[in-house]
Amino acid sequence: MSALFYFREKDVTNVIAESIQKARVAMSKRAFGESKALLDEVLSAEPDNFEGRYTLAVLHRAEGQPANAKVLLETLVAEKPDFGRGFQELGLCELALKKEPAAITAFEQAVEHDGSLIDSWKFLTTAYRRQGDTRAEQAAMQVDFLASLPTELRTVISYLAANRMADAERLCRFFLQQNKTHVEGMRLMAEIATRTGVFDDAEFLLETVMELAPDHIEAEIQLAHVLLRRQRFHKAHKRVTSIYNRNSNPSPQVKALYASVCFGVGENEEAIKTYQDMIRVSPNDPQLRVSLAHIYNATGESAKAVDLFKQAYSLKSDFGDAFWSLANTKSYRFTEAELTAMTDRVDSPSTPQLDKIQMHFALGKAHEDSKDFDTAFRHYQEGNTLKRETSTHSKEQLDIRISSQLEVCKSDLFERLKGVGHDAPDPIFILGLPRAGSTLLEQILASHSKVDGTMELHDILDLAKRLRGRDKSSDPSPRYPRILSELPTERFTQFGQQFIEDTRAYRGNAPFFIDKMPNNFFHIGLIKLILPNAKVIDARRHPMACCFSGYKQLFGEGQEFSYGLEEIGNYYRQYVDLMDHWNAVLPGFVLQVQHEDVIADLEGQVRRILDFCGLEFEEACVEFHKTKRTVRTPSAEQVRQPINTSGVDQWCNFETHLDPLKRALGPDILDAYGVTPPA
Missing domain, CATH: 1.25.40.10 (Tetratricopeptide repeat domain)
Structure with a gap:
């Protein structure tokens, strides 16, 4: 033995x-x-x-x-x-x-x-x-x-390649303790921070590198990527444009980055021209075609986008991003030849896992369109299972996030801090869960002459991270939101002013603007304290419809809770509990708008929303689908069409598979919406 x-x-x-x-x-x-x-x-x-x-x-x-x-x-x-x-x-x-x-x-x-x-x-x-x-x-x-x-840093790079993030961070921190201003050590530490979502640390480290080594082009490119991840498009645009202009023959990497930042600040024609030039030089690069197609899709030129997505998979038969992007236009219908191609490639051992995930989601959409709901669910399930292997979602951490808000943000806190914050009425926050109809509400409001649509801004989330400090997400009593009861009152005014200043770059000349970050529902207490005159709209949708729509959506990043029926059901239930809390301690601060009510009575709900925001009625808000603007979410094509009821009860086609979701939602939510409980 x-x-x-x-x-x-x-x-x-x-x-x-x-x-x-x-x-x-x-x-x-x-x-x-x-x-x-x-x-x-x-x-x-x-x-x-x-x-x-x-x-x-x-x-x-x-x-x-x-x-x-x-x-x-x-x-x-x-x-x-x-x-x-x-x-x-x-x-x-x-x-x-x-x-x-x-x-x-x-x-x-x-x-x-x-x-x-x-x-x-x-x-x-x-x-x-x-x-x-x-x-x-x-x-x-x-x-x-x-x-x-140094040998230590080569090992850190190897750890990063193997996704051994904890080992990479431990070794890199140890190295930097001995070599505090080592430029490459700081760059690697910034890469670790970026991969773990601590973007403010990454930005700070790379800004420091640029002070120590102003001509370090790779560090400046790395900083620009971090700024893009933080949606600091104008700062990224300034840096990348400088790099682009001081090189007579910019590298393909710099050109692609330049196109991205141009798109980010709304210079769509320049972004399109840059990608077109790159495609002429590298006609066999499928990613360039997909990147260009996303711009066309966001600006409403869906026919051009579809053609480019098809060109991309023609160049690379297992390019899952091209197939999923076609599915993500929502209105596209796959041909039998495309269905066969995806089925063959998704079962091939040589197909990379990310491409398999993307094709499983696309196949789910294709089979759902052809009403083969069992096969569609199998592909959605397989795609979610593969994606969940890389997910960072934790039910325990979600419990802590919710319970800490409930514990700290009570009525007495808001009564004691009444009158603090910056008095600007400009922001309208639309929040809730993904796939709950928030893009439709944004399109309605952005069609008003006094409201600018922006995008899902990260500013509130970034502020919450700064307040949390270096507390781990698993800490049972995290620094944020506890610190809200300890801050000097003038800090709330400063935070509110900073929010208004930092978001001005995304606005036009309208007096009001929209922040559509769905995850801001965690931070309504913080919003109230820094911007007491802001308006907050809770985009709510039938729990089964909302959760299943999220389950069959492959997100670009974030929304890690959405890749399991139990996980997404629990998340919805916790969200409802927290929103009930906000409505109790901040009565009248949040307007709940039910997606099904908007579909059933568009003008009535539009008037209700505009009244809440203190805006006069404008017919353009009812005819929102005629508004020309860039929309960067999966609902981009849907909000350019008149209201229809096609998506309201789609989840019913899959109900036999959704018992785990029902159990996670719980009897109270199911009863409130008249949903039959699981057997």
Whole structure:
């Protein structure tokens, strides 16, 4: 019996990891027999151990058996298609087997998934130069860059490639404690902050890098990407335009970034022209076509968008983004040929997971359109299951977010702080859950001559993050909202003024403007304290319709709660509880607008909304579909059409599959809407 079996189960993982490390040390000393014995023991205890099998493959190559190693490695990279180290080792095996073209392909895949693999970059530099490939110079620059980095930072890059965020952050923080102004260390720390959603930290770090190294073009590009993620479009536009103009021949990366920031600030023609120029230079790049199509879709030129999405999947048959983007126009109907193509590609082992996710959602939409609801649900379910593997949603953290607001933001807090904040009446917040009809309400209000439509602004969310500080989301008593009862009263006025100033760049000349960030429902207490004269509209929709519509929507980012029926049902229930609380402690501050009521009595609800906002009635609000403006949400095409009832009861077609959602919503919500409870 293997010695490993003598350990308690909880110890086995550590023992196996230690045995694999010992096997690697023995291999480095060319003690191949000892290494093999250790690995045999590991794989006897855990035959599927990934690192054990990888180390055995390395051992096979070291012993002069590259063919055996290759068989193992091909299995490993099929199981884990982003395994950079595996592709590098596969490349070394191909070299040993004198198959240089295959080696080049493997090394290219290695650096695509893990940019820290300096040996792969070195080989590619040599191979590209021998072939006269223009990529040789870039590969050589990457070798020089990696060689200049301390070992710790190369390890951080490898951790990032493997999505080992906690390990990457721990090692990078330790390095920066010893090297406080190391530019590349700060850039990596900013990348970690970006990936974990702490964008204000990322922006601060990169601004500091730019002060230390004003000519660091890569850091400035990285900063521009962070500003885009924070929807600081005008700041990003200023930086990127500067980069773009001071280079006589900007790189494709800079050109694409320039097009993005132009779109962000509403310079749509310039963005379109830039993408068109790039497509002429790189006609086989499908992503450029999708990026251009999204602009056309947002500006109402859906026929041009559809044509570009089709061109994109013609260039890359497993390009899930193109298929999902077609589905996301909502009105597009897939052909039988497209349906067959997606079905074939979604089942192929070579199709990347993200593309599979996107195609599952697109197939769900296609089968729903053809009224094959069981098959449609299967694809929605498979897409959600795959997506949930990468989701960061936590029911426990949601409980803390809700309970802390209920505990802190009570009537006595608002009574004690009555009169604080900035008195500007400009903002109209439309909030609630995604797919609840908020884009329709925004389009109605933005059709009024005195109201500017903007987008889903991040300013309130960013303020909440700043107030939370470095508290972890799992802390049972987080600093925010607790700090609201401790702040000097003048800070609320400052926060309100800052909100008005920071959002001015998104507005036109109208006296009022809309912030349509749905997640602001968590922060209605904060909004009341900093902007007491703001208007808040709760976009509410039938729970089954709203939740199932969210479940079948693949979001660009965020809304992590939406990829499971139980998760989204629980989220809706918690949202209702919190909105009930806000209505109790801030009576009259929030107007609830039921989506079904808007569809049934458009003019009546329009008048009700305008009265609440202190606006006179304008016929344009009823004829909202005629308003020309950029709409960046999945409902872009729908709000350019007159009101229709086609989506009201779509969830009923899937009701036999929705018992987990009903159970999560609970009897009170089901009873309020007359929904039959689960059996």
